[in-house]
Amino acid sequence: MAEEMKAKLKNYKTAPFDSRFPNQNQTRNCWQNYLDFHRCEKALSAKGDDVSVCQWYRRVYKSLCPISWVTDWDEQRADGTFPGKI
Amino acid sequence: MAAPAQLGLQNAASPIMEELIAFHDHALMIIFLISSLVLYIISLMLTTKLTHTSTMNAQEIEMIWTILPAMILIMIALPSLRILYMTDEFNKPYLTLKAIGHQWYWSYEYSDYEDLAFDSYIMPTYFLEPGEFRLLEVDNRTTLPMEADIRVLISSQDVLHSWAVPSLGVKTDAIPGRLNQAMVASMRPGLYYGQCSEICGSNHSFMPIVLEFIYFQDFEVWASYLYI
Numbered sequence: 001m002a003e004e005m006k007a008k009l010k011n012y013k014t015a016p017f018d019s020r021f022p023n024q025n026q027t028r029n030c031w032q033n034y035l036d037f038h039r040c041e042k043a044l045s046a047k048g049d050d051v052s053v054c055q056w057y058r059r060v061y062k063s064l065c066p067i068s069w070v071t072d073w074d075e076q077r078a079d080g081t082f083p084g085k086i
Numbered sequence: 087m088a089a090p091a092q093l094g095l096q097n098a099a100s101p102i103m104e105e106l107i108a109f110h111d112h113a114l115m116i117i118f119l120i121s122s123l124v125l126y127i128i129s130l131m132l133t134t135k136l137t138h139t140s141t142m143n144a145q146e147i148e149m150i151w152t153i154l155p156a157m158i159l160i161m162i163a164l165p166s167l168r169i170l171y172m173t174d175e176f177n178k179p180y181l182t183l184k185a186i187g188h189q190w191y192w193s194y195e196y197s198d199y200e201d202l203a204f205d206s207y208i209m210p211t212y213f214l215e216p217g218e219f220r221l222l223e224v225d226n227r228t229t230l231p232m233e234a235d236i237r238v239l240i241s242s243q244d245v246l247h248s249w250a251v252p253s254l255g256v257k258t259d260a261i262p263g264r265l266n267q268a269m270v271a272s273m274r275p276g277l278y279y280g281q282c283s284e285i286c287g288s289n290h291s292f293m294p295i296v297l298e299f300i301y302f303q304d305f306e307v308w309a310s311y312l313y314i
Contacts, residue, residue, distance in 0.1 A: 014182040026265040063182045
């Protein structure tokens with residue numbers, strides 16, 4: 001599975017179409033991938049597994065989310081005021 | 087960009103805009119035909135000495151002027167819906183561009199590989215070179231590859247703005263806290279101009295958009311320069 005993920009990451013051009021978010025409003029797409037990356041990272045590092053499989057979510061949220069949003073959310077996570085559940 | 091005193095639509099740079107121009111011509115022709123018919127009938131009514139004071143029923147003409155407009159409306163609706171669904175077609179984007187509106191400039195982010203970001207302010211009139219367009223030029227143009235489907239995610243950092251490029255048939259509102267997706271594709275290289283299309287304060291008229299579409303290989307070269 002890790003090899004497939006590495007191949008997918010190597011061929012990454014941009015965030016692909018996500019059928020969960022088919023319409024014009026992509027806010028939730030960015031938010032969900034941000035959450036998914038940090039949850040994946042937290043869960044796998046707690047188990048001591050290889051965190052690199054989470055990189056897909058990171059690439060997608062980096063493509064979609066404005067940099068200022070990501071900076072704000074990172075600060076909120078550091079402060080403990082992040083509104084999402086990670 | 088628009089020529090001085092231009093009334094019609096700008097030349098299309100994308101297939102969707104070509105469809106929109108064709109539809110506009112089709113609908114406008116129908117409008118001209120109906121308007122001239124009505125004007126002609128009015129002129130006939132006003133210039134006749136004949137009168138008819140006992141109209142009781144007129145079944146045949148009532149049928150005609152109900153059925154015929156219904157058919158005309160269908161002839162307008164079908165191409166319109168076709169284009170509407172065409173703009174929503176699923177396509178695989180090659181690149182994602184984020185356009186963020188601020189008071190009073192746009193900032194662009196290309197984050198697919200590294201975080202490449204820059205601001206795009208209007209070029210003040212006294213800095214323009216001869217031949218450049220007043221109130222339309224910017225200091226940093228948004229460079230994009232031609233013949234590629236590009237996903238543009240539009241948002242705002244403060245108030246409502248709207249990202250519009252008429253040649254590509256794009257106008258999408260920039261709403262704080264929301265990411266609006268639009269697809270953009272140009273068939274040929276060139277410079278395409280647009281302006282902010284939602285009132286956003288004193289310099290709303292002075293935050294233009296310039297897209298510079300270039301060949302693929304040149305795009306990779308340009309992107310690498312942003313690292314410096």
